[in-house]
Amino acid sequence: MFNKAEEILEVCKLENKSISDIIIEKEIEHLGLTRQQLIEKMRESLEVMKHSATEALEKEVKSVSGLTGGNSKKIEDYKKKGKTLSGDLINSAMAKAFSTSEVNASMGKIVAAPTAGASGILPSAFLSAKEKLNLSDDDLIKGLFTAGGVGEIIAKNATISGAEGGCQAECGSAAAMAAAAIVEMAGGSVEDSFNAASFALTNIMGLVCDPIAGLVEYPCALRNASGVVNALISADMALAKVESLVPFDEVVEAMYKVGKALPESLRETALGGLAATPTGKRCSKKILG
Amino acid sequence: MKDYSVFDILGPIMIGPSSSHTAGAARLARISKEIAGDGFYKVAFMLHGSFAKTYKGHGTDKALVGGILGMDPDDENIKTSLEKAEEKNIDISFEEVDLGYVHPNTVKLIFKYRDKEDFYIIGSSIGGGNIVIVNINGNDVNFTADKPTLFLKYKDRKGVISEVGSIFSTNDFNIASMKVTREKRIATMICELDSTIDDKSIESIKNLKDILYIKSINPIVR
Structure with a gap:
C-alpha cells in the first residue's frame, strides 16, 4: 500500500519499475486475483469506455431531461470539414469527451472515472493517445492502472467528489489521472508522469461545480471536453521536460484546501455559478417543476 | 486512510x-x-x-x-x-x-x-x-449490502446468537459483523460475512427453533 506520490516515485526508482507495474502488483495482492484476471477485469472497463466515447460521434444522443445533447456529433462533423483552429487531435478528443458525457446523460452505460460527472475525460484521452501513439489495447489497460493509481492518491489525500471539492476534484482529478497515464504510455519517466498530473490539477485549480438544475449535464460536458484537452497539453508539457515547481503531493493538498474554501453554493448544490443565473433557474424550473 | x-x-x-x-x-x-x-x-x-x-x-x-x-x-x-x-x-x-x-x-x-x-x-x-x-x-x-448479509427474525430466546455463530463457524464462515435488536420479544439479526453464504448454512439456521424469517443477500458485484 502507498499513500503518496513520493512513495511511488521512490519504489519506482529503487526497483526500476513504472507506475503501472507498482499498481498492478498492489492490486494483485489487494484483490487476490491473478495478473491475468486483473487485466481482464480492466479490459471490461476499457470496452465500456471505448463504446461510450464513440457512440455519440455519429448519432445525436439526447439527455433524459432534454436539456442537452448532440454536441459530440456537431464537433465531429466540424472536425471532418478540416478547417478547425486547434487541429484534428484536439477536436476529435473534445468530440469523444462529449460523447461519453452525452451517453451518461442519456442513461447509457459508462465507467465512473473517477465519477460519472467526469467520465468523459479518461476514455477520450486514452483513445486519442491510442491513435496518436499507435498503442495496443494492452498498453491502454496498463495505462488505466497508472490512471487509477494517481486517482487513488487524490482520493486518499484530498477528494474526488464535486460536493466536497468542486469540479476541480472531479474533472481536475480525471485530467490528472489521464495526463500521468498518457506520459507513461508515451515513454516518459515516472517524474514526468507526476509533473503532468500536477499541471492538470494546477491548470484548473479552483474550478467550481455549478450544474444547472443539479443535473450532470451542463456545464459538465463542456468541462469534460476542456478536461481532456487539459490532460493532453499537460502530458505534452511534461514530455517536453517542463517541471512542476510544486510536487504532486503538495498540489493535491492545495487542491483539497481550495475545495474546502469554496462556499457550499459552488459545490454541486446548484445554488451558485451558472446554476444560479436567470437562465439556469429557468431551465431548472422547466425540468424539475 | x-x-x-x-x-x-x-x-x-x-x-x-x-x-x-x-x-x-x-x-x-x-x-x-x-x-x-x-x-x-x-x-x-x-x-x-x-x-x-x-x-x-x-x-x-x-x-x-x-x-x-x-x-x-x-x-x-x-x-x-x-x-x-x-x-x-x-x-x-x-x-x-x-x-x-x-x-x-x-x-x-x-x-x-x-x-x-x-x-x-x-x-x-x-x-x-x-x-x-x-x-x-x-x-x-x-x-451496506456490500458483504454477504444474513437477515434473520426470531422469537427472542437465549442461545440463538451462539447457535447461528456455531453453524457459521462449523461451515467455515467468518462473521464480519453482527447486530441484534429486539422489539416486542421479536429479535432481528443482521449478520455480515466475509464470503458468500451457502445453502447448507441457511438450511441449518432455518431449522433452528423459533425462526420466523430468514433471508440471505449476496452483494451485487460488477
Missing part, C-alpha cells in the same frame, strides 16, 4: 447520469427486492430530499423500477424499466415525502402483495453507488 482498489476509482461500470441518483438508486431497489421477496403486484416509492426534488432529471425513477425488476446498476434496460414494469403488470407509484432526519438521497420502498402483508424498506444512496439500508418494516438497521 481507506485502502482503495483502482476499481473504486475507475468504476463502477454503471448506467448514468449519476452514481448516487442513478446507480445507487438501482442498487438500493435491487437489494430491497431481494430482501422483500418476489410476487409483489405494486411498489410505492416514497422519495425524500434530493431524490424527491431531482428524481426525474436523474432518472432515479427508472433506476428504482429497474432495481425492483432485478436489474443491476449497469443494465441498459434501466432506461426502459417503466415500460417493462407495465408489461409485467407491476403497478408503480412515486410520492414526494419528508422522511425526517435521514440522508438527502433516501427512499422508502413499499412492496405490496396480494397474499401477504406489505413489506417496506428504507435506504439511502450515500455516494459513488454505495448504499445503506436503514429500516426494514419498522426495525432500525444499518447495513
Whole structure:
C-alpha cells in the first residue's frame, strides 16, 4: 500500500519499475486475483469506455431531461470539414469527451472515472493517445492502472467528489489521472508522469461545480471536453521536460484546501455559478417543476 | 486512510447520469427486492430530499423500477424499466415525502402483495453507488449490502446468537459483523460475512427453533 506520490516515485526508482507495474502488483495482492484476471477485469472497463466515447460521434444522443445533447456529433462533423483552429487531435478528443458525457446523460452505460460527472475525460484521452501513439489495447489497460493509481492518491489525500471539492476534484482529478497515464504510455519517466498530473490539477485549480438544475449535464460536458484537452497539453508539457515547481503531493493538498474554501453554493448544490443565473433557474424550473 | 482498489476509482461500470441518483438508486431497489421477496403486484416509492426534488432529471425513477425488476446498476434496460414494469403488470407509484432526519438521497420502498402483508424498506444512496439500508418494516438497521448479509427474525430466546455463530463457524464462515435488536420479544439479526453464504448454512439456521424469517443477500458485484 502507498499513500503518496513520493512513495511511488521512490519504489519506482529503487526497483526500476513504472507506475503501472507498482499498481498492478498492489492490486494483485489487494484483490487476490491473478495478473491475468486483473487485466481482464480492466479490459471490461476499457470496452465500456471505448463504446461510450464513440457512440455519440455519429448519432445525436439526447439527455433524459432534454436539456442537452448532440454536441459530440456537431464537433465531429466540424472536425471532418478540416478547417478547425486547434487541429484534428484536439477536436476529435473534445468530440469523444462529449460523447461519453452525452451517453451518461442519456442513461447509457459508462465507467465512473473517477465519477460519472467526469467520465468523459479518461476514455477520450486514452483513445486519442491510442491513435496518436499507435498503442495496443494492452498498453491502454496498463495505462488505466497508472490512471487509477494517481486517482487513488487524490482520493486518499484530498477528494474526488464535486460536493466536497468542486469540479476541480472531479474533472481536475480525471485530467490528472489521464495526463500521468498518457506520459507513461508515451515513454516518459515516472517524474514526468507526476509533473503532468500536477499541471492538470494546477491548470484548473479552483474550478467550481455549478450544474444547472443539479443535473450532470451542463456545464459538465463542456468541462469534460476542456478536461481532456487539459490532460493532453499537460502530458505534452511534461514530455517536453517542463517541471512542476510544486510536487504532486503538495498540489493535491492545495487542491483539497481550495475545495474546502469554496462556499457550499459552488459545490454541486446548484445554488451558485451558472446554476444560479436567470437562465439556469429557468431551465431548472422547466425540468424539475 | 481507506485502502482503495483502482476499481473504486475507475468504476463502477454503471448506467448514468449519476452514481448516487442513478446507480445507487438501482442498487438500493435491487437489494430491497431481494430482501422483500418476489410476487409483489405494486411498489410505492416514497422519495425524500434530493431524490424527491431531482428524481426525474436523474432518472432515479427508472433506476428504482429497474432495481425492483432485478436489474443491476449497469443494465441498459434501466432506461426502459417503466415500460417493462407495465408489461409485467407491476403497478408503480412515486410520492414526494419528508422522511425526517435521514440522508438527502433516501427512499422508502413499499412492496405490496396480494397474499401477504406489505413489506417496506428504507435506504439511502450515500455516494459513488454505495448504499445503506436503514429500516426494514419498522426495525432500525444499518447495513451496506456490500458483504454477504444474513437477515434473520426470531422469537427472542437465549442461545440463538451462539447457535447461528456455531453453524457459521462449523461451515467455515467468518462473521464480519453482527447486530441484534429486539422489539416486542421479536429479535432481528443482521449478520455480515466475509464470503458468500451457502445453502447448507441457511438450511441449518432455518431449522433452528423459533425462526420466523430468514433471508440471505449476496452483494451485487460488477
